[in-house]
Amino acid sequence: MWRCCGCCCRNKPKTTDFPPRHLLTTDTMLLDEDPGTLIHHTIGNFNIHPDKQAVTRINDSLSTLQQSRDLRIREAESAMRKLSRHLNSLSTQHEEAVAVHDSGKHAAEIVELDTKKFRIAKAASELEIESERLESELEMLKERLVDLESQGLEGDETTRREREADDATILRLKIFRSLGVDIEPDEAGNFSRAVIRNSRKGDVHVVNIDPKFSRFFYANYFWSTMQG
Structure with missing residues (x-):
């Protein structure tokens, strides 16, 4: 493409020739060689293979990262759904427990359990006393047995x-x-x-x-x- 700086147009009288002859001559000289050949030689001067490999590696990395991200998102969504179901189940159980809870009945059960606890403790104490008495009686019987064995079958x-x-x-x-x-x-x-x-x-x-x-x-x- 030709260009005019404007200096020659100002210094010379206006004519009907456009573009100027000297620019047309110069551009014609630059395009004497085939433009396709010029473009091919120009492309050959650029080594874009490493850049293409780098772009390929970047695309592969981006694809791997995207797959990993999608997998983590799916796992997080699955865990979130599981936790949501568990939360709903616990909420239902809590609501049922609150609905059936009777504070008066609970207090009565506590009193009943305390009474049973006292009775069991009393029975355990009585059993312990009886056990000590039986142990004492057993020792006396053992001593009596030793005396009888020492006396023989006919006695003393x-x-x-x-x-x-x-x-x-x-x-x-x-x-x-x-x-x-x-x-x-x-x-x-x-x-x-x-x-x-x-x-x-x-x-x-x-x-x-x-x-x-x-x-x-x-x-x-x-x-x-x-x-x-």
Whole structure:
């Protein structure tokens, strides 16, 4: 495109030639080479490949950031919806609890619970006292058991004397034993065997007692055996 600075137009008389010949000549000389070739050479002088790569990387980064941002937004929206549902549920529960709450009934329940607590504490105290009493009684019974075990099956001397004085059978057995005759009971408690010891000869005779023989017979037999 041609331009006129205006100086030549002021110094020269006006003519009908436009544009001026000297400018037209200059522009014609500049465009002697093909404009497409000039543009191609001009473009070749610029190295825009790094810029294109940088723009590509920027676009990729922007796309990644946008995806990350969208994901975080979706997660936040999901969490917000979940919290909103939970809030609504809690609000409903709170409203129901407030609606059914009766302060008078609550106070009565507190009084009843306090009464039960007092009764339980009293029962626990009584049980503790009873436990101590039973422990003391148990210790006394243990001591009594030790005494009885130390005395044996027949008891102490005083007990044996009292029992022997009251029991005629024991007296008879004692008389027989003093004569060297031990009467032994069987599993049923019946006296079915006699052990006769002759102290002079050192003999021992075992006699099975049969009910078909009389006591007189066994008395004579025992006596004759003891006399040897």
